[in-house]
Amino acid sequence: MARILVVEDDPDIQAVLEFNLREAGHKVTLATHGQEGLRLAREKRPDLILLDIMLPDTPGTEVLRAMRQEPSLRTACVMLLTAKGEEIDRVVGFELGADDYVVKPFSVRELLLRVQALLRRAAAPDEPGPAFDFGVLSVDRDAHRVRVSGEVVELTALEFKLLVTLYDRKNRVQTRSRLLSDVWGIDAEITTRTVDTHVKRLREKLGAAGDYVQTVRGVGYRFAESPDRRTDEES
Numbered sequence: 001m002a003r004i005l006v007v008e009d010d011p012d013i014q015a016v017l018e019f020n021l022r023e024a025g026h027k028v029t030l031a032t033h034g035q036e037g038l039r040l041a042r043e044k045r046p047d048l049i050l051l052d053i054m055l056p057d058t059p060g061t062e063v064l065r066a067m068r069q070e071p072s073l074r075t076a077c078v079m080l081l082t083a084k085g086e087e088i089d090r091v092v093g094f095e096l097g098a099d100d101y102v103v104k105p106f107s108v109r110e111l112l113l114r115v116q117a118l119l120r121r122a123a124a125p126d127e128p129g130p131a132f133d134f135g136v137l138s139v140d141r142d143a144h145r146v147r148v149s150g151e152v153v154e155l156t157a158l159e160f161k162l163l164v165t166l167y168d169r170k171n172r173v174q175t176r177s178r179l180l181s182d183v184w185g186i187d188a189e190i191t192t193r194t195v196d197t198h199v200k201r202l203r204e205k206l207g208a209a210g211d212y213v214q215t216v217r218g219v220g221y222r223f224a225e226s227p228d229r230r231t232d233e234e235s
Helices: 011-023 034-044 060-068 087-096 108-123 157-168 176-184 194-212
Strands: 003-007 027-031 048-052 077-083 100-104 132-134 137-140 145-148 151-153 213-216 220-223
Touching: 003 011, 003 034, 011 027, 011 108, 027 034, 034 048, 034 060, 048 060, 048 108, 060 077, 060 087, 077 108, 087 194, 100 108, 108 176, 137 157, 137 194, 145 194, 151 194, 157 176, 157 194, 157 220, 176 194, 176 220, 194 213, 194 220
Parallel strands: 003 027, 003 048, 048 077, 077 100
Antiparallel strands: 132 137, 137 145, 145 151, 213 220
16 A cells, blocks of 8 residues: 555546545545645655646646655655646656656556556665766766766656666667566556657757667667667657
């Protein structure tokens, strides 16, 4: 059983989430406003927060920003609930440290699987491996630190895991389904663009090292075989 905080102002969506999460055995706390959600997060210390972006008082992205600035909430799992057409808000959410997002209207089954995956990953963090250098990219797994051309690059936990997973399987194509299963821990049958969104943000953050993550048309992604071979097979 996990402690889950739902910050959502739509009463119908809130009721659906509460019912299904309780049926799955979780303890659920509800909030309808951003500041209320932030207060409850501080008090309850939930294992997972489902956070709507569009809230009556404070945007969900600002609530997330405030959470990530507090040591007690910095590592809490946060899943954003977004409406279609809010891609920029999802991008900002990932930059601020969101772990995942679900687009409304959402499949309850998909949401529950994503919840399970986030909770499972939080309960069993990966053992760090050796540090590595690759061209202008330098990664220290123990310190969870990434540098590009000597400059520190701030990555979320998911972006970091995606990066090292691709590196460890360098020059081997990873399908989106395989990455969903191995990085997110989500049922590979789910259709989602979560992987594409994260890869796009990862590339942007890596800057000069972004081309090391290559797209293979119609298949998925791979890490370059060498720093000098960065050809992307998809425009």
